[in-house]
Amino acid sequence: MKKEIQLTIDGNTIQVPEGTTILKAAESIGIKIPTICYHDYCTANALCRICVVEIEGSRTLIPSCVAKVSSDMQVKTKSERVIKSRKTILEMLVSSIDLSESPEILNMIDEYEANPSRFPDAERREHAVIDDNPMFIRDYEKCILCWRCVQVCAEDAQYTFAINFSGRGYETQINTFYEKPLPETSCVFCGQCIGVCPTGALKPKREWLLQDGYQPEEIMLLTRTQRKKKTKSSARPSSGGSHE
Amino acid sequence: MVKFDLKPLSDSLLDFIPEGRSALLPALHAAQQLYGYIPEEAAHLIADSLKVPLADIYGVIDFYTLFFREPVGETVIHVCNDPACALAGSDTIMKVVNQKYMFNDSVENFRPQITIERAPCLGLCESAPAMLVQGKPAIGKNITNWEELITGGGSPPQPIVSGDIEFLTANCKNEHVTNLEVYVQGGGYSSLQYALSIPPAEIINQVKSSGLVGRGGAAFPTGVKWEGAARETDETKYVVCNGDEAEPGTFKDRILLEKDPHRILEGMIISAYAIGAKKGYFYIRGEYLIAYERIIQAIDDAKSANYLGKNILGTEFSFEIEVRRGAGAYICGEETALFESIEGKRGFPRVKPPFPTVSGLFGKPTVINNVETLANIPLILSIGVEAYRSIGTEKSPGPKLFCVSGDVQRPGLYEVPFGVSLHHLILDLAGGMKEGSTFHAALIGGAAGAFAGEDHLNVMLSFEDLRSHGLPLGSGVITVFDESRDMIDICHRLAHFFADESCGKCYPCQIGTKRQYEILSRINQNRIDPEDQQRLIDLAETMTDTSLCGLGQTAGSAIVSAMKLWPHLFKPQTVV
Structure with a gap:
């Protein structure tokens, strides 16, 4: 039986078991703290910092997804400082990445009144779609570096270790050994990474083709090679424009 | 396809195999030494030998700027x-x-x-x-x-090494490197002998009473840190020396390591005895090749004289030190990123808590101290707490090294008691401004620090006085600028530094340092947008409030201080 810890969140004094995160403690009384990189079944790394909260006596804001409750903690989940930071982080994010398929983040941008053009002349992370296998595509222009794919490929689920990072800082990208195509890596095409990707950066090939206007029958007609090599228009059999 | 002779690499890997992934950085250095860069085939062989996933190896190579994944010049x-x-x-x-x-x-x-x-x-x-x-x-x-x-x-x-006192730099002033014999003749290793004759708790007490705080920039009380690790019951504990000095403007640790390596080793061995560690790691910045070689030599010599190794000086205490060379990453000066680096990973800082004294290197209780901090340990034990506290001020006891550079007559390393004025350091010790120029500003504490103007010249260099003036002591950097200098250019360089060195782990620093750099580039080209000031303030506040580690938390501080001192520089120029 775990010890109960008493703390106050936004004026509500509650008791939760020792070891509970602030995020879960807040959730238990219906207070929703926004999250982006957090996933219930992946290791939390406190990367996005959207879930920060203000804790009395603390110099900086604290990421609620990893910080544990402690006795008599006074937590504010919507203080002015918290809201300002979330807003600025969202403005940074939207200045860098294609969020068109991330409705949850887009909603947050509305909710926090973040200005999508806050940073004019911002260099965006632009990458060509990587279409190197018949199963899924990698569109790193949409990647928010939440690390979930790397983690499920490694110790969080699959123990395959096909992907890691290249570069660092703003230039960081999810990558393979010497940037090889996935079929030349240890990837087993289990699809776990696609399952946890929150932004459409990883997408099943079929979904991608359907979005591009293909009919299911058309996709069936594509040969394996055509599916593999498909680029936006070239693989369409009717256009005869396969690269083969 | 170029074929490589992998035989020399596989031979040198034999030594590394027992260490597994922790030997990754040494193995990559070995490969680069052989081939000039790290060819794919070499990376493959290293992966197989050390049992590290291929993708992870690439991630590590590409994280550290001194490793090349493609051929480079001879x-x-x-x-x-x-x-x-x-x-x-x-x-x-x-x-x-x-x-x-x-x-x-x-x-x-x-x-x-x-x-x-x-x-x-x-x-x-x-x-x-x-x-x-x-x-x-x-x-x-x-x-x-x-x-x-x-x-x-x-x-x-x-380098010029001078100052008002010479407690830490006594051996750094001549052209010779202090070898073991000279060090011992000057009283070296007598503090270790004394330490081994008293209980560890007594050493910790003395270090606590001395008031010594960390000299790497965070100023955490050293004795409290040791006490925390000593309290842990784990059989395995580590001490780590943080020699990853990379704060722009800092060179004190390099000089200590190059000139007087045994003093640092002595401090480290005492810390290991105090907390009950049997193994230590000495992490030295990749760019400090000479310091790296000197420390390896000093460890060998100390081993032969039984200051290191089994049953040190006939006692029950045994301790060994392994050396790790960094590979180009400022972030690895952050203590948890440094642990990751020793463990053979990308230098991503960890979420704290847990703190290192509870769960540090390899998840074990760890004490990590800066080079200058460790240099103070033999001093405290040899002159005693009272004498030590008589140096400096009541709240900032002890000697302090300052790295003075920029537009002064004699840039160099100066040892002073805490509490001397900035004026004394710049105008008396460093010889004042260069011929024909006048003082404009000083950057205190490095890139992560803040600018001081002329009004600050009388500030006392102590933690308490600097803090009351809103200035950080940091690692003891004083970069001096004369009135002709373009301060926007300097800010632009600082912004470039942080954007380049951000590890990319947390969003506010990963993106914020980039946006900050872009705005400074714009200002530097005199294309200032009226809202740029507010953008910089918001970026700095958000990075300070929400970044995962000290790098992001301080990435905007110098620039914000410049905006306070010289607001006009950040506003669009009105056409006359």
Whole structure:
């Protein structure tokens, strides 16, 4: 039986078991703290910092997804400082990445009144779609570096270790050994990474083709090679424009 | 496809195999030493030998700037581009080196002769403008011709080491390196002997009472840190020396390591005895090749004299030290990122808590101390707490090293008691401003610090007085600028430094440092948007409030301080 810890969140004094995160403690009384990189079944790394909260006596804001409750903690989940930071982080994010398929983040941008053009002349992370296998595509222009794919490929689920990072800082990208195509890596095409990707950066090939206007029958007609090599228009059999 | 003879690499890997992934950085250094870069085949072999996933190896290679994944020139030249060297003309050096290179090389050459890299602060600020040629320091003003440059010729830097006192720098002032014999003759290792004769708790008490706080920048009380680790019951504990000095403008640890390596070792051995550690790691910045070699030599000598190894000086206490060389990453000076680096990973800082004294290197209780901090330990034990506390001020006891660079007559390392004025340090000790120039500003604490103006010259260099003036002590950096200097250019370089060195883990720092750099680039080109000031403030506040580690938390501080001192520089210029 775990010890109960008493703390106050936004004026509500509650008791939760020792070891509970602030995020879960807040959730238990219906207070929703926004999250982006957090996933219930992946290791939390406190990367996005959207879930920060203000804790009395603390110099900086604290990421609620990893910080544990402690006795008599006074937590504010919507203080002015918290809201300002979330807003600025969202403005940074939207200045860098294609969020068109991330409705949850887009909603947050509305909710926090973040200005999508806050940073004019911002260099965006632009990458060509990587279409190197018949199963899924990698569109790193949409990647928010939440690390979930790397983690499920490694110790969080699959123990395959096909992907890691290249570069660092703003230039960081999810990558393979010497940037090889996935079929030349240890990837087993289990699809776990696609399952946890929150932004459409990883997408099943079929979904991608359907979005591009293909009919299911058309996709069936594509040969394996055509599916593999498909680029936006070239693989369409009717256009005869396969690269083969 | 070029074929590589992997035999020499597989031979050298034999030594590393028992250590597994923790030997990854040493193995990559070995491969690069053999092939000039890290070919895919070599990375593959290392992965197989150390049992590290291939993708992870690539992630590590690409994280550290001193590792090359593609062929580079036979001579690699790093030209420092940070403030102190910029003041001394590093832009010109970069230009000349590049021009020379263009004329000296034919495009058909598959492998170019020379690779030129723009480098972050190389810790040679007192000898600015600085370069590394094949890892060895070369001083711009000592090099007279092209041959000298590419062969690493020219005379090596001779830093000025001076000050009001000489407790920590007594052995650093001559041209000789303090070898074991000289060190022992001067009373060296007597503090260790004394320490081994008293209970560990008593040492911790003395260090606590001395009031020593960490000299790496965070100023955490050293004795409290040791006490925390000593309390842990785990059989395995570690002590780590943080020699990853990389704060722009800092070179104190390099000089200590190069000139007086045994003093640091002595401090480290005492810390291990105090907390009950049997193994330690000495992590030295990748750019500090000379310091790395000196420490390895000093460890060998200390082992032969039984100051290290089994049953040290006939006691029950045994302790060994392994050395790790960094590979170009400022972030690895952050203690948890440094642990990751020793463990053979990308230098991503960890979420704290847990703190290192509970769960540090390899998840074990760990004490990690800065080089200068450890240099204070033998001193405290030899002169006693009372005498130690009589140096400096009541709230900032002890001696302190300051790295003075920039527009002063005698840039160098100065040892003073805490509490002397900035005025004394710059105008008396460092000889005042260069001929014909007047003081404009000083950057205190490095890139992560803040600018001080003329009004601050009377501030006392102690934690309490600096804090009351809104200035950080940091690691003891004072970079001085005269009235002719373009402060926006300096801010632009600081912003570049952080954008380059951000590890990319947390969003506010990963993106914020980039946006900050872009805005400063715009201001530097005099294309100032009226909202840029507010953008910079919001970025800095958000980075400070929400970044995962100290790098992001301080990435905006110097720029914000510049905006307070010189707001007009950040506003659009009105056309006259």
